[in-house]
Amino acid sequence: MENNKVNAQIDITKEICPMTFVKTKLKLETMSSGQVLEVTLREGEPLINVPRSVEQEGHKVLDIHREEGDVFKILIERC
DSSP: OTTSOOOEEEEOTTOOTTHHHHHHHHHHHTSOTTOEEEEEEETTHHHHHHHHHHHHTTOEEEEEEEEETTEEEEEEEOO
């Protein structure tokens, strides 16, 4: 989604649950409301758990798309 300016990025493709969400949450906590975080992760547990968990925390998942193979990018707006 090009209209969303990405303010920060993290790559959690080498992490395993629950660290995938922990690292995402810690990064979001350093950001201001309305800023967008781009998270690079692998499909499977991280792709299921990270979007669900950030939404439970009150943030907004703007986009999820496949990069290549089993690697995805998620755009999350800090709320």
